[in-house]
Amino acid sequence: MAPFDTPLDTAYSVQGQIKGVVAFPGAKNLPISSFVVYINGVPALGDPDNKEEARNYALGFDRFGVDT
Numbered sequence: 001m002a003p004f005d006t007p008l009d010t011a012y013s014v015q016g017q018i019k020g021v022v023a024f025p026g027a028k029n030l031p032i033s034s035f036v037v038y039i040n041g042v043p044a045l046g047d048p049d050n051k052e053e054a055r056n057y058a059l060g061f062d063r064f065g066v067d068t
Contacts, residue, residue, distance in 0.1 A: 011027035039045040044062040048054040053063040061067055 007026035009026070009028040011024040011029045013022045013024070015022060037045070040047065044064060044066070046063065048057060048063055052065075056063055056065045
């Protein structure tokens with residue numbers, strides 16, 4: 001194996017007691033970078049109703065795509 005083929009890190013996916021842990025050589029687990037709290041009493045921050053609203057949350061916007 002050439003030096004450039006040696007993985008520098010390994011990512012792990014913990015899939016529970018039955019499935020176990022899957023290793024991905026050459027990949028890296030990243031720390032959490034965002035978190036969303038759904039507030040049902042506030043219309044702009046409620047649970048997403050479709051994939052577009054969920055994507056807006058993932059991008060850091062409210063469910064309607066407005067920067068929060």
